[in-house]
């Protein structure tokens with residue numbers, strides 16, 4: 001049995017654990033300092049923009065497309081395996097276009113997506129009003145509708161991935177922060193093919209044939225202990241939940257709406273998520289960033305932006321406000337999915353920044369492809 005230890009149980013670590021748990025000959029152990037789905041995952045809205053994103057080629061598009069394909073079966077597969085309900089919205093994403101000069105870019109994206117086999121519709125403003133009467137058409141020059149993009153509740157998904165992996169024999173250890181590694185006695189960075197043989201927490205050690213760091217913002221201290229510092233910085237995001245007396249628009253058609261990079265996520269019934277801010281805290285340590293009180297005014301601006309395109313939100317009652325820190329790689333592109341330099345058995349699966357929920361399945365498959373190889 002090949003024993004693979006995954007450190008971190010946000011949406012990325014949980015997805016990796018689940019995909020690996022399906023592989024014969026692999027024993028999965030997941031270790032997290034916290035319960036599952038805390039960290040950045042707890043704050044996410046779970047909007048998955050693949051077809052409607054302007055990434056059309058290269059690694060970023062391949063990851064998005066692979067996730068999109070895996071998601072087509074993943075949610076139902078997990079729901080039936082675990083009996084858990086996973087809130088998701090499969091009615092597509094509608095992006096409001098307010099600038100006529102952006103239309104050629106959308107038309108070119110539409111043509112590319114058509115060639116790739118993905119529908120992307122460009123609606124006249126009147127059609128936006130007909131399909132979504134709750135939206136204010138003022139200033140809208142077009143609606144870009146992607147029927148295949150979607151939203152999934154990140155916490156529901158992560159907990160279902162954990163339960164699914166457990167059903168396939170994976171072991172989970174929560175409340176166990178990883179503090180060090182076995183087999184790394186060198187004082188300097190290893191040159192190549194160094195192997196790490198164990199993961200240590202304060203209370204126990206886990207023998208490992210391979211290790212995956214899915215540690216988001218916790219990546220730097222662990223990679224420092226491995227003499228290969230990989231910096232992942234925090235980007236603050238705030239969001240809110242709003243309750244209305246009745247659902248907005250047509251009960252038949254409730255897509256996720258995006259206007260000016262502000263998401264409106266129907267959750268079913270008459271509850272909606274609105275978010276999120278994208279705030280770069282000043283140069284601070286992670287601990288300081290975690291302790292910082294977010295500015296309420298920044299979230300109020302986001303809500304005002306959402307009310308501008310969806311006026312009925314003004315009558316709603318805010319039932320929850322929250323914030324989280326997105327893990328953003330410093331000095332390299334997001335996400336970081338690669339071997340840790342100098343080591344033959346450590347993988348980084350981190351730094352997913354604004355798209356960790358979208359990219360978790362593709363990340364898990366990429367890690368699985370590497371780790372299920374013999375050796």
Ligand SMILES: Cc1cc2nc3c(=O)[nH]c(=O)nc-3n(C[C@H](O)[C@H](O)[C@H](O)COP(=O)(O)OP(=O)(O)OC[C@H]3O[C@@H](n4cnc5c(N)ncnc54)[C@H](O)[C@@H]3O)c2cc1C
Nearest residue numbers: 008010012033039040041047178216218237355356357358
């Ligand atoms: C407001 C907001 C909205 C967002 N909206 C979206 C969205 O709509 N769509 C989307 O795709 N993404 C969204 N994101 C981004 C998304 O949340 C992240 O990209 C994703 O959650 C990253 O997942 P992760 O598993 O890598 O990290 P995390 O969820 O942060 O998990 C990392 C885990 O590692 C553990 N860990 C760290 N260090 C150690 C250690 N030493 N020992 C043991 N365990 C350790 C932590 O306890 C944590 O559980 C949003 C983020 C925010 C803040």
